[in-house]
Amino acid sequence: MTDQSISATVKNLESAFAGESMANRKYLYFARRCRELGADDVAEVFEETARQETAHAFGHLELLYPPQTLSVEKMLQMAIEGEVYEYTEMYPAFRHTALEEQNQAAVEEMDEQIAESREHAETFFRVLEQAARRFQALAGVEQRHANRYRDALNRVENS
Known part of the structure; x- marks a missing residue:
């Protein structure tokens, strides 16, 4: 499939998935760094938000790759x-x-x-x-x- 044949919605879902995935990894990295700095309470906020970003990313993936097709x-x-x-x-x-x-x-x-x-x-x-x-x-x-x-x-x- 060429990029020209991909719908705008699919491109948006792919971008949203990339953004949510990147946010997840970044927040987990921030959480690790916060723990190194002794800010465990802030680390927990980053970790919980990272879990939510994962849920968002999975939602996008289910639209991009419907489970019944995999x-x-x-x-x-x-x-x-x-x-x-x-x-x-x-x-x-x-x-x-x-x-x-x-x-x-x-x-x-x-x-x-x-x-x-x-x-x-x-x-x-x-x-x-x-x-x-x-x-x-x-x-x-x-x-x-x-x-x-x-x-x-x-x-x-x-x-």
């Missing part, structure tokens, strides 16, 4: 695609910019993210392969059960 395999494939994009396109482009700006700390961060995104993609791929093997094994078991039931039904019908 199989385990589809979710794993989407995760693989996202991680591959991160380590092949997104982070390398960010790294290039950081290099041009001579921001070594950002270059190192991007290098870590490239490696971790590759690991994540490989992990999701292994899980997808394992799920496929389990499904194939289960299909064989189900076929044997179906054959037994069909044979039993035939015996009943023929007697």
Whole structure:
């Protein structure tokens, strides 16, 4: 699907999801820093707000990815695609910019993210392969059960 074929509402939901997700992570970071500074009461406010931001983000996701449309395999494939994009396109482009700006700390961060995104993609791929093997094994078991039931039904019908 090209960006031109995505509705304005879908684009808005994606932006809202990104904003809520970013707020969640930022507030959890702020909470951690508040705890380091001894402001546990403020940390609790940030943590509660982060939980609410997560609920908002999940609401947006349910509209973007209706639960009834998501199989385990589809979710794993989407995760693989996202991680591959991160380590092949997104982070390398960010790294290039950081290099041009001579921001070594950002270059190192991007290098870590490239490696971790590759690991994540490989992990999701292994899980997808394992799920496929389990499904194939289960299909064989189900076929044997179906054959037994069909044979039993035939015996009943023929007697």
